[in-house]
Amino acid sequence: MPTYDxxxxxxxxxxxxLVSISEKDxxxxxxxxxxxxxxxxxxxAVRTGGGACDLPAPGGGYAGGG
Ligand SMILES: [Zn+2]
Structure with a gap:
């Protein structure tokens, strides 16, 4: 079962x-x-059809903050 952030x-x-897709809601x-x-x-977690896995975070916000 996959995990979701x-x-x-x-x-x-x-x-x-850690939930199934049907439980995400x-x-x-x-x-x-x-x-x-x-x-x-x-x-x-998501494959958009041919691409690298280590894509940069589009919005950032992972470093610092809080
Ligand atoms: Zn809250």
Missing amino acids: FRCADCGHKFTV KVTCPACSSKEVQQLITGC
Whole structure:
């Protein structure tokens, strides 16, 4: 079963969950129980049809902050 990274739109908490695709809609923030969570696209999780796995983060934001 794959893992998915999410970020809470409510409190900004980032977390990883282990769920099936059909359960992704039911993911809630473990910090504030908000349902307003956004899935983060990570590494090789998604193949767009011929491309490298180590794509740079489009929006950045992984370093620092918090
Ligand atoms: Zn939250």
